[in-house]
Amino acid sequence: MTRIxxxxxxxxxxxxxxxxxxxxxxxxxxxxxxxxxLSFSPKGNGNFERYVHDTWPNVRGKGLSTDPGPLDHLVCVVDGDRLHDLLPAVAKRPSDPAAVAPWLAQAEVQFTTWLRERCPPSGPPATTVHGFVLRWSRESLVLAGYDQPSFAARLGVDVAQRTVADMLSEFCKPTHPNQVPPARFTDTFVKPAGCLQALRKAAGRPPIDKNAPDIDDVIRDLSKEGLAIVRSRVPDLDRFAALVTQLASPTPPSPAPPTPPTSTAPPRARPPRIVATPAAKKKPPRRS
Incomplete structure (x- = not known):
C-alpha cells in the first residue's frame, strides 16, 4: 500500500x-x-526547505515515530495567500476570479520546482517530493459552509440575519455568495479570513482568532454534514484527492508482444505421399 x-x-x-x-x-x-x-506540520512555510533537504531523506525509509514504515511520497501544502512571501518570484494572488486558475497552475509548478531543487543529490529521488497550493487558507473551508447550520451554531453568524446578509453582499464582493456558482466560490472570495471577521462583526460578535477551537469544530462538522457542499465550493479538496490517487497508482507495465494463437483442434491427417515411378524402358525388337 502506498504511504504518503x-x-x-x-x-x-x-x-x-x-x-x-x-x-x-x-x-x-x-x-x-x-x-x-499521514500528516504533520513543519510549523510554517519557511521550514519547507529544511524539511525536504534534511528531514525527508531520514524519514522516508523508516516513517514517523507515531506510524513507522517506509514512505513513498512527500506532499507539501502551502497556503496560496502567503505563497508570494515564500517565493517572491511567484506573483501575488490575483483579484480577478477569471485569472485565478492560470495563476494557480503556474504557482504550483513553481512551488514544486523550488522544493525539488532543494532535495540533496544523495537523498531520495526529487520526484518523490510534490508541491500543492491551497486556495487560500484553512478559513476557505470554513467560509464555504457559510449557509450551513454548523456555521451559525459554532460561529454565531446566521446568514438569515439582515445585517449579516448585507455584510455578505458588501464585503464578500463582487456579489453575494449565493449568486456565485459553486465551482467559482473559492476563486471569487480570495480573502476568507477577512470575510469571516466582517461577518462576526455584522452579527454583533467579537473578532475570532484564526486558531480558535470553533474554527476546527466548524470544519469537523462540515466534514460530517456538509462535505458535498464544501467539496463543490472548494475544488482543491478533489484536486488533492486526485493527486494522492495518482501517486498511489502503479505505473502500468509495458504491454508484452502478442503471442501467436494456439489451436486446440486435432491435427489434420496428412495425405499419402505419392511417389512417381519412372516408366519401364521398352526393349528393342530382336533381329532375325
Whole structure:
C-alpha cells in the first residue's frame, strides 16, 4: 500500500487533514483500499526547505515515530495567500476570479520546482517530493459552509440575519455568495479570513482568532454534514484527492508482444505421399 506524508504549512492542520482524508477515501480508485495518508506540520512555510533537504531523506525509509514504515511520497501544502512571501518570484494572488486558475497552475509548478531543487543529490529521488497550493487558507473551508447550520451554531453568524446578509453582499464582493456558482466560490472570495471577521462583526460578535477551537469544530462538522457542499465550493479538496490517487497508482507495465494463437483442434491427417515411378524402358525388337 502506498504511504504518503503530507506536510501542512498550517500548524493547526488536524481538522483540515481529517477532512481531506475523508475525501481521499470517498474518491479512491479502489474502494476499501485507499492509500495511507499521514500528516504533520513543519510549523510554517519557511521550514519547507529544511524539511525536504534534511528531514525527508531520514524519514522516508523508516516513517514517523507515531506510524513507522517506509514512505513513498512527500506532499507539501502551502497556503496560496502567503505563497508570494515564500517565493517572491511567484506573483501575488490575483483579484480577478477569471485569472485565478492560470495563476494557480503556474504557482504550483513553481512551488514544486523550488522544493525539488532543494532535495540533496544523495537523498531520495526529487520526484518523490510534490508541491500543492491551497486556495487560500484553512478559513476557505470554513467560509464555504457559510449557509450551513454548523456555521451559525459554532460561529454565531446566521446568514438569515439582515445585517449579516448585507455584510455578505458588501464585503464578500463582487456579489453575494449565493449568486456565485459553486465551482467559482473559492476563486471569487480570495480573502476568507477577512470575510469571516466582517461577518462576526455584522452579527454583533467579537473578532475570532484564526486558531480558535470553533474554527476546527466548524470544519469537523462540515466534514460530517456538509462535505458535498464544501467539496463543490472548494475544488482543491478533489484536486488533492486526485493527486494522492495518482501517486498511489502503479505505473502500468509495458504491454508484452502478442503471442501467436494456439489451436486446440486435432491435427489434420496428412495425405499419402505419392511417389512417381519412372516408366519401364521398352526393349528393342530382336533381329532375325
Amino acid at each position: 506524508l503530507v506536510a501542512w504549512e498550517d500548524l493547526y492542520f488536524q481538522a483540515m487533514a481529517a477532512l481531506v482524508k475523508k475525501v481521499v477515501r470517498a474518491t479512491a480508485s479502489r474502494p476499501g483500499d485507499p492509500p495511507t495518508v
